Every structure is written in structure tokens, then in C-alpha cells.
Amino acid sequence: MLVTRRIKDVAAFAEPGDAGWARFEPVRIDMIAAPLVMQPTEYIRNSWQGREYGADPGLEVAAVHDGLRWAVRVSWTGVSPGGTDFPDALALALPVRGNPVLMLMGAEDAPIHFLRWQANKPGVKSQLATGIGQSTNSGPELDCSARALARDGRWHVVITRVLGSRGDVAPLEAGGKTGIGFAVWRGGNDERGGIKAFSIDWAELVLDA
Amino acid sequence: MSKRQVAMVMDLNKCIGCQTCTVACKTLWTRREGMEHMLWNTVNTQPGAGTPHNFEKMGGGFKDGVAQPGIRPTVEDFGKAWEFNHKDVFFGGKSDISLAADGGRHGKGPNWDEDQGGGEFPNSHYFYMPRICNHCTHPACLEACPRKAITKREEDGIVLIDEDRCKGYRFCQEACPYKKIYYNEMEGVSQKCIFCFPRIDEGVTTACSRQCPGRVRFVGYLDDPEGPIWKLVTKWKVALPLHAEYGTEPNVFYVPPLSPPKLDEDGNATDEPRIPTEYLVSLFGDGVHHALETVRREQDKSRRGEPSELMDLLIARKWLDMFGPFQKHPRDAARMRPIPANRQGFKNPLGEKDPLSSDEVMASMAESSEPKASTIRFFSKAEYKNGGRA
Incomplete structure (x- = not known):
């Protein structure tokens, strides 16, 4: 269970190197490689057969909120060297409505809202998924940000977003409860799309009132 | 499966390697940022490494119907657009400076081995081979894409990438055995030849075919018995797909080149062609024997003053007839x-x-x-x- 403690102001916590984060014990999230049988095309299944990918990156998560804004700090091992074809990346998933299955990336009537950070681009991208291979390039608009820090072979990324809910923005309320999932791509290993490490099922995310 | 398939035949006996097709395509379609290295149409010298360099060794396609792993060509493999120091040379005021590409650190350009060819003097030989996307009947790119961003149009089989769906995963680049898909780093999407579909929709042939001064390219529907494609591919069987063994059923076909006779040590003509037939077979398959024999036979007929439908077709006496139903200006x-x-x-x-x-x-x-x-x-x-x- 990931408990989001309420603090006075999350502004300083937007920086992954902020000393304030030390006060909050991170939660370890188990991750596995997205199974080859779930890859949507024969080409991907054949070309990745026998290749290693999606190694458990030792993902650790801590989160805070101040009643208006939520900040989550995600750390994992796997900083790729520069100049690779694909970037290191992180996505966090929140259910929008209708109890979507995380492993299936949601469904038409049960979408999942993703916030995606990637090492070669500033900020965070909002995306909506309604199934495997069915995520949009642009999801619901919301006020969100991402800052990243690479240190000692580990990425430390803080993603922030406003609390609340609107349209396809996943609901996140003080005093509320929802699920959260994660995916990590090691760009240096050509990981992209479904070739990734991901948390198999929703972890419980609780926000202090 | 598309209802109909638009296709192209290129007569390699007539290609003079002038790159007018390349320029026509470049100026029409690939002028956006991130497209600098893109030449959806290329013309390379054969035998040669082609573009991207050594594409025939980069994998992809199908073997016995099973998708084969491939590698992604880099911008350097395609041959990046060089930057020259024209300003310094012409206006820099330095007498000891000379023209250099990429500060003298250039890699291989897209046409690096132009006119190099193969064989030893006096039997040196080469021919030009233009290439575009083959708009395959069984497109490896389409089948590899996890985003369903690649579609084959039902009305004419043109294969297109939907840039709004594409996320730049580049599995299509790996899967295409002809390596005719480019990646736009600025926009994060894959891009390739679109068979000039906005022109085709209006009854106008592709820019590369219309601009070709050598009358090399025929365009039309594969199943149109009145059109040039069906006649060359199905009736006369003189136009063959490149590397049919890749298993994608390409819809661009080539009339293999005839060549002058090989010379012996004394400089006398032999019965062998200067371009080794086995080399042509390695590109176009066993059909080469029949194709060359047919073209030679019809050529002889024509020389004797007898009528030859095939020669009339290949000579393309009436330019617009080369483009089937796509003859509009x-x-x-x-x-x-x-x-x-x-x-x-x-x-x-x-x-x-x-x-x-x-x-x-x-x-x-x-x-x-x-x-x-x-x-x-x-x-x-x-x-x-x-x-x-x-």
C-alpha cells in the first residue's frame, strides 16, 4: 500500500533531490517483464524471443500531497547511456473508471490514465489507454509536471499533478483511495512499447485526508 | 486484402541514373524538418551496397510465412545529408581552405558507390536500380506495428503510415526487409513513400514516374488487362519483384537489364552476358532467364521489322500509356x-x-x-x- 502523507506545501517536493523526501519511507513495487505472449504482433514476439528485457528495476515510490497537489517520487535502477534510439522512460497509471485491468491496459468502458515521463523530453505526457496498443498520443489535459535526476545509476523522477477529477482525468482526492501501477522502459536495451517492466496489478494508493 | 492493387514496373534497361525521380520526390514530399536524410526514392548502382548500405543483410520480412527479426538502419546507414563549408570556401578569405563535407568527417552518402559496379576490366559492368516502398501485398511493416498505425488502402493497396497513431517505436523499420522506412527524429514518427496517393486519388501518376526522362516507370493496376502492369508482369512475365524470397509480395517490379557480351582474353565477344545472369537471379529470382530470353526474342523480332507488342510497350512510344488510368496532368x-x-x-x-x-x-x-x-x-x-x- 502506498500512503500519501499530507504536508503543508508540496512545491519544494517537485525536485527529486529535495531533502524533504528523506522523511518519507519509500515503498518497494515488484515488477516483471511484460510477457512475450502479450506482445501484440508476431514480429515483436519473434524478435524478442530469447532477449532479456523488463528486468526488475528495484522500483521505490513515495508520495505526498497538500490538499491541492499530489507529488510522487519514483526511483529505479537503469540509467542508459546517451545516444540510444529510445529513451529511458517511466509511466504511472491510475484508473479513470470502471475497474480496468492494468495488465490489459484498460478497456473502452474502463480507461486508464497514464502520466509518462521520458528522459529525452521535458515535462510529462498525459495519455489515455483503452487496451493494449490503444493509448492515445495526447490524453486529458491537466496541470502536471515532471523533474528527473540521475544519480549513481538510478533515476529519481518526481511527477506532480493537481488533485481532483474531470472527464478522463483519473480521480485523485484527499482522503480517497485508488489503485496505482507503474511501467519502466530501459531505452539502452531498445525497450519501448510493450517491451517493458511493469507492475502486474494495481497497488493500493491511499491519500491522507 | 485490398480490392485492387496499384503497382509499378521499372525497366532497368532504360534507367540512366539521373536521379530526377529522387529529386521529384524529395521536393514534393520530404521537406519538413527531420526529413533531411530521407529519400523515399533512391537510385543505386548495382552491384553495390544500396541504400541504406547493405540493406540486404539487415533482416526482416518473412521466411516460410514467419516474421523474421531485423535491424533498424541508422541515419548514417541511409547516408545523411552532408553540410558543406561553402561560406568559408567562397567568402571566408582563406586561401588554404578546400571544400569539405561535415568538416571532413563525413560518412557514406546515400549514393556512395555510384557507378562503381562490379567485374574486372574489360568486363566491368553496372546498372541502376531505383527503389521506392514496395507497397507489399503482405507488408511486414504493417504486421509488425503494435499501434496499428500502418494501413493498406482497400481501394488500391497503397501502404500508409498514420502519423497520428505512430509512436515512433520503429518496429516497422526492423521488419521491412527492403529498409524503405525512415524515422523522423524531430517528429518522433516513421515515414515512407506514399505512392503519391493524393495524386493517384486524382488520376495523376506518381511524381517519380511522371518526371522520369528515361520513360523507365510504368504505373497502373496489377489486374488491369488493358494496362501496362498486367501486360509486363502477368502476360509477358518480363517484370519481376526484387527479392521475392523476403516473403512480402512486393508490388514494384523490375525488367532485368540486358547487357553487352562478355569479352574474352583477346577482346572477342563471347556468348555470355557481361552482367552475370546469376547476379540478376540473386536479385530477381529464376524468372530472370525467361524475362531476358523473352526481351531478346522480341527485340530480334522488332529488328526484323515484325510487330512486337512487348517492344512497343517497353519503348513506351506513347508516354501517357505508361500510366494506365493515371494519365491526368x-x-x-x-x-x-x-x-x-x-x-x-x-x-x-x-x-x-x-x-x-x-x-x-x-x-x-x-x-x-x-x-x-x-x-x-x-x-x-x-x-x-x-x-x-x-
Whole structure:
């Protein structure tokens, strides 16, 4: 269970190197490689057969909120060297409505809202998924940000977003409860799309009132 | 499966390697940022490494119907667009400077081994081989894409990438055995030859075929018995696919080149062709024997003054007959109706910089039921000579 403690102001916590984060014990999230049988095309299944990918990156998560804004700090091992074809990346998933299955990336009537950070681009991208291979390039608009820090072979990324809910923005309320999932791509290993490490099922995310 | 398939035949006996096709395509379609290295149409010298260099060793395609792993060509493999120090050379005021590409650190260009060819003097040989996307019947790119961003049009089998769906995963680049898909780093999407579909939709043939001064390229439907493609591919069997063993059923076909005789040590002509037939077979398959024999036989008939439908076709006495149902002049097509706005997720190649044919303008005109004058200004020959004035 990931408990989001309420603090006075999350502004300083937007920086992954902020000393304030030390006060909050991170939660370890188990991750596995997205199974080859779930890859949507024969080409991907054949070309990745026998290749290693999606190694458990030792993902650790801590989160805070101040009643208006939520900040989550995600750390994992796997900083790729520069100049690779694909970037290191992180996505966090929140259910929008209708109890979507995380492993299936949601469904038409049960979408999942993703916030995606990637090492070669500033900020965070909002995306909506309604199934495997069915995520949009642009999801619901919301006020969100991402800052990243690479240190000692580990990425430390803080993603922030406003609390609340609107349209396809996943609901996140003080005093509320929802699920959260994660995916990590090691760009240096050509990981992209479904070739990734991901948390198999929703972890419980609780926000202090 | 598409209802019909549009296809192209290139007669390699006539290609002079002038790259007019390459330039026609480049100026029409690949002028956006991130497209600098893209040449959706290339012409390479054979035998040679091709573009991207050594593409035949990069994998992909199908073996016994099973998708094969492939590698992604880099910008360097394609041959990046070099930057020259023209300013320094011409205006820098330094006498000891000479022209250099990429500061003298250039890699191989897209046509690095032009006119190199193969064989030893006096039997040196080469021919030119233009390549575009093959708009395959069994496209490895389409089947590899996890985003379903690649589609094959039902009405004519043209294979297109929807740039709004593409996320730049580049599995298509790996899977295409012909390595005819490029990646736009600026836009994060894959891009490739679109068989000039906005022209085809209006009955105008592709820019590469229409601009070809050598009358190399035939365009039409594969199943049209009145058209040139069916006659060359199915009736006469002189046009063959490149590397059919890749298993994608390409829809671009080649008439293999004839060659002068090989010379012996004394300089006398032998019975062997200078371009080794086994090399042509390695490109176009066993059908080469029949194709060469047929062309030679029909050539002899023609020399004897006998009629030959095949020779008339290949010589292309009537230029427009080369293009099957796509014989309209682009100017006339544009006058009747503006080129339709992008219905396939393909963006205006000039982007926002194009003041006359933005997607919005095209969309508004396409929605109108009344034919309007084109927003694209074409000049008649007389107007052109007079500086664009009537």
C-alpha cells in the first residue's frame, strides 16, 4: 500500500533531490517483464524471443500531497547511456473508471490514465489507454509536471499533478483511495512499447485526508 | 486484402541514373524538418551496397510465412545529408581552405558507390536500380506495428503510415526487409513513400514516374488487362519483384537489364552476358532467364521489322500509356478539384510554412461541393516564359 502523507506545501517536493523526501519511507513495487505472449504482433514476439528485457528495476515510490497537489517520487535502477534510439522512460497509471485491468491496459468502458515521463523530453505526457496498443498520443489535459535526476545509476523522477477529477482525468482526492501501477522502459536495451517492466496489478494508493 | 492493387514496373534497361525521380520526390514530399536524410526514392548502382548500405543483410520480412527479426538502419546507414563549408570556401578569405563535407568527417552518402559496379576490366559492368516502398501485398511493416498505425488502402493497396497513431517505436523499420522506412527524429514518427496517393486519388501518376526522362516507370493496376502492369508482369512475365524470397509480395517490379557480351582474353565477344545472369537471379529470382530470353526474342523480332507488342510497350512510344488510368496532368487535376486534405494522417510536407496549401485550407476546399480554382498556382509554358504573367 502506498500512503500519501499530507504536508503543508508540496512545491519544494517537485525536485527529486529535495531533502524533504528523506522523511518519507519509500515503498518497494515488484515488477516483471511484460510477457512475450502479450506482445501484440508476431514480429515483436519473434524478435524478442530469447532477449532479456523488463528486468526488475528495484522500483521505490513515495508520495505526498497538500490538499491541492499530489507529488510522487519514483526511483529505479537503469540509467542508459546517451545516444540510444529510445529513451529511458517511466509511466504511472491510475484508473479513470470502471475497474480496468492494468495488465490489459484498460478497456473502452474502463480507461486508464497514464502520466509518462521520458528522459529525452521535458515535462510529462498525459495519455489515455483503452487496451493494449490503444493509448492515445495526447490524453486529458491537466496541470502536471515532471523533474528527473540521475544519480549513481538510478533515476529519481518526481511527477506532480493537481488533485481532483474531470472527464478522463483519473480521480485523485484527499482522503480517497485508488489503485496505482507503474511501467519502466530501459531505452539502452531498445525497450519501448510493450517491451517493458511493469507492475502486474494495481497497488493500493491511499491519500491522507 | 485490398480490392485492387496499384503497382509499378521499372525497366532497368532504360534507367540512366539521373536521379530526377529522387529529386521529384524529395521536393514534393520530404521537406519538413527531420526529413533531411530521407529519400523515399533512391537510385543505386548495382552491384553495390544500396541504400541504406547493405540493406540486404539487415533482416526482416518473412521466411516460410514467419516474421523474421531485423535491424533498424541508422541515419548514417541511409547516408545523411552532408553540410558543406561553402561560406568559408567562397567568402571566408582563406586561401588554404578546400571544400569539405561535415568538416571532413563525413560518412557514406546515400549514393556512395555510384557507378562503381562490379567485374574486372574489360568486363566491368553496372546498372541502376531505383527503389521506392514496395507497397507489399503482405507488408511486414504493417504486421509488425503494435499501434496499428500502418494501413493498406482497400481501394488500391497503397501502404500508409498514420502519423497520428505512430509512436515512433520503429518496429516497422526492423521488419521491412527492403529498409524503405525512415524515422523522423524531430517528429518522433516513421515515414515512407506514399505512392503519391493524393495524386493517384486524382488520376495523376506518381511524381517519380511522371518526371522520369528515361520513360523507365510504368504505373497502373496489377489486374488491369488493358494496362501496362498486367501486360509486363502477368502476360509477358518480363517484370519481376526484387527479392521475392523476403516473403512480402512486393508490388514494384523490375525488367532485368540486358547487357553487352562478355569479352574474352583477346577482346572477342563471347556468348555470355557481361552482367552475370546469376547476379540478376540473386536479385530477381529464376524468372530472370525467361524475362531476358523473352526481351531478346522480341527485340530480334522488332529488328526484323515484325510487330512486337512487348517492344512497343517497353519503348513506351506513347508516354501517357505508361500510366494506365493515371494519365491526368497534375495541373488539370488541381484545376478541377484541390488535392484532398489529408484523410490518412499524412501532414502537409511544408507544414505551417506553406501559406497556400495548409491542411485547413485544403480541408475547407475539399468539404465544398463546388469545384473551385486550386490554391496551388500552376503556370502554362507561355506564362512561365513570361515570368509568371499571363
